[in-house]
Amino acid sequence: MTATLAIENLKVAIGDSNVLRGVSLDVQPGEVRGLVGESGAGKSMLGRAVLGLLPANAVIASGRITFEGRDLLAMRETERRDLLGRRIALIPQDPMTSLNPVKRVGSQIGSLLRHHLSLSKRAALTRAAELLTEVAIREPERVLSLYPHEISGGMRQRVLIAMAFACDPSLVIADEPTTALDVTVQRQVLQLVERLRLRYGSAVLFITHDLGVVAKICRTMTVLHAGRVLEEGETAEVLVRPHHAYTRALLAATPRADRPAEALRPVPPALIEQLWSDARKLDSMSVARPA
Amino acid sequence: MADIAITSPAKSPSHLGAGLKRGGARLWVGAALVAILVLVALFAPVLAPHDPLEQDLLSAQLPPAWMQGGDPAYFLGTDSLGRCVLSRLIYSARTAVIVALIAASLAALIGVALGLFAGSFGGWVDQVISRLIDVWMAFPPVLLSIVLAAVIGAGLTSVIVAIVVVDWTRFARVVRAETMVQLTRDYAAAARAIGLSRAKILRLEILPNLVPLLVTLLAVEMGIAILVEVILSFVGISVSGDTPTWGSMIAEGRQIVYQAPWIMAFPIGCIIASVIGLNLLGDGLRLALDPVQRS
Numbered sequence: 063m064t065a066t067l068a069i070e071n072l073k074v075a076i077g078d079s080n081v082l083r084g085v086s087l088d089v090q091p092g093e094v095r096g097l098v099g100e101s102g103a104g105k106s107m108l109g110r111a112v113l114g115l116l117p118a119n120a121v122i123a124s125g126r127i128t129f130e131g132r133d134l135l136a137m138r139e140t141e142r143r144d145l146l147g148r149r150i151a152l153i154p155q156d157p158m159t160s161l162n163p164v165k166r167v168g169s170q171i172g173s174l175l176r177h178h179l180s181l182s183k184r185a186a187l188t189r190a191a192e193l194l195t196e197v198a199i200r201e202p203e204r205v206l207s208l209y210p211h212e213i214s215g216g217m218r219q220r221v222l223i224a225m226a227f228a229c230d231p232s233l234v235i236a237d238e239p240t241t242a243l244d245v246t247v248q249r250q251v252l253q254l255v256e257r258l259r260l261r262y263g264s265a266v267l268f269i270t271h272d273l274g275v276v277a278k279i280c281r282t283m284t285v286l287h288a289g290r291v292l293e294e295g296e297t298a299e300v301l302v303r304p305h306h307a308y309t310r311a312l313l314a315a316t317p318r319a320d321r322p323a324e325a326l327r328p329v330p331p332a333l334i335e336q337l338w339s340d341a342r343k344l345d346s347m348s349v350a351r352p353a
Numbered sequence: 354m355a356d357i358a359i360t361s362p363a364k365s366p367s368h369l370g371a372g373l374k375r376g377g378a379r380l381w382v383g384a385a386l387v388a389i390l391v392l393v394a395l396f397a398p399v400l401a402p403h404d405p406l407e408q409d410l411l412s413a414q415l416p417p418a419w420m421q422g423g424d425p426a427y428f429l430g431t432d433s434l435g436r437c438v439l440s441r442l443i444y445s446a447r448t449a450v451i452v453a454l455i456a457a458s459l460a461a462l463i464g465v466a467l468g469l470f471a472g473s474f475g476g477w478v479d480q481v482i483s484r485l486i487d488v489w490m491a492f493p494p495v496l497l498s499i500v501l502a503a504v505i506g507a508g509l510t511s512v513i514v515a516i517v518v519v520d521w522t523r524f525a526r527v528v529r530a531e532t533m534v535q536l537t538r539d540y541a542a543a544a545r546a547i548g549l550s551r552a553k554i555l556r557l558e559i560l561p562n563l564v565p566l567l568v569t570l571l572a573v574e575m576g577i578a579i580l581v582e583v584i585l586s587f588v589g590i591s592v593s594g595d596t597p598t599w600g601s602m603i604a605e606g607r608q609i610v611y612q613a614p615w616i617m618a619f620p621i622g623c624i625i626a627s628v629i630g631l632n633l634l635g636d637g638l639r640l641a642l643d644p645v646q647r648s
Contacts, residue, residue, distance in 0.1 A: 147547030
């Protein structure tokens with residue numbers, strides 16, 4: 063079975079600093095994989111690399127990214143654009159800024175549908191209303207005629223989720239979709255993602271720093287630090303019997319309802335220091351230094 | 354799944370009404386002044402009591418009708434050749450409106466296109482266009498049109514060309530900067546993530562965000578175009594001598610300003626009212642068109 067997404071030994075550098083140091087990871091069809099790491103671990107960069115949204119000064123030094131067996135880095139720009147939004151979709155991090163402020167909700171969903179499915183304007187609006195119903199928005203017709211600033215953050219994130227699943231994608235990259243939201247809204251958003259992915263049979267790469275979220279919805283998980291994969295496996299396995307010291311430290315730093323708050327331990331600075339120096343050692347080995 | 358359903362906000366705002374309200378008094382006053390200007394220009398032959406070129410040397414330099422010695426037939430008096438000042442003011446509006454519309458629209462068209470180009474491509478494209486902007490901004494339009502008048506002859510065309518050639522930079526500069534800012538916003542990245550091409554992103558996502566800004570610029574530019582035309586007709590290198598313009602009226606009135614100050618005062622008043630009207634309208638429209646702007 064071809065993996066939906068396969069990343070092999072991906073190295074990305076921005077200027078002089080390496081952000082990804084040979085990351086390999088795959089997502090099988092229908093799988094929900096959590097990608098966990100602290101900020102700066104390179105998890106968002108990984109998502110952006112798949113989508114072709116790396117900053118202009120970033121360089122992919124080596125590695126392959128294949129989507130359903132097709133090499134994303136080698137294919138032509140037009141081919142890749144045809145996949146984006148249709149077969150590979152993004153649920154962005156910040157619902158407040160990810161919608162165009164001067165376009166009505168309906169016109170934003172509509173232009174996506176018209177772009178990929180070549181629907182007529184009227185058909186696109188009808189389909190957009192159906193999509194909003196799927197993400198449990200009442201009175202969808204009225205919401206379609208509103209501007210993003212007229213609806214709440216939770217509702218905007220629903221609109222973005224509806225857009226991500228609009229064209230029946232086989233891979234959805236969720237880039238910390240709950241981070242900018244209220245805790246009470248977070249659970250609802252997770253439920254929605256879970257429901258829509260089951261309905262459309264999409265695989266999900268769920269980027270987050272929240273182990274609680276991973277435990278809830280991801281079957282498999284990958285722990286990333288300093289652009290390296292430290293540990294991966296079945297979520298249940300990794301969370302119960304973590305092999306890497308960093309994963310254990312992360313778990314100890316995660317608040318849980320069944321443990322007193324005093325049991326919380328920050329990740330030891332010495333460990334982080336150690337990991338970074340390992341990463342730098344890796345850099346100096348791969349770069350041939352002129353004498 | 355009823356527990357996660359969201360009901361949309363209760364109020365059902367009328368967007369048009371809300372927009373007009375945001376525009377406020379500025380919008381109304383500006384729109385009224387501009388409407389008067391345009392209507393006067395359109396219906397000049399109907400509104401003017403006299404032929405603006407008809408001379409009557411026996412009733413030269415008549416004061417306005419309400420002053421002593423005024424003639425009710427010449428409401429705003431006559432100039433030194435006995436031509437009706439009111440009729441000449443009315444016909445002058447035509448030149449002003451034509452220059453404002455054509456010159457400002459052309460400058461906007463060129464400036465927006467090049468600005469979008471420079472802002473979205475960056476690199477050497479941006480370098481070339483930015484240097485071009487720097488060079489042209491250093492060039493005074495009045496000087497340029499004197500040169501143009503010498504090359505292609507005096508007239509409305511060289512006035513318009515001069516304004517366009519210099520003032521596209523106003524649009525290009527602002528649009529370039531704003532395009533760069535907008536492209537860094539998350540919604541632009543989201544647009545790329547759904548596979549839109551660069552051209553489509555600019556047209557469908559970025560340009561709508563620039564509309565409020567462009568409307569203001571366009572209105573201000575129309576005011577500037579009117580002023581440039583006034584300056585050029587004041588020095589006599591705009592339209593041919595027998596077409597009345599506010600600038601040429603000021604030039605004529607200047608010579609007899611002590612005997613008949615009203616001849617100069619009225620066209621100046623018209624110019625001020627037009628430019629203020631355009632600026633207010635632009636300001637009001639910017640507020641009215643921007644759905645995100647809240648006072």
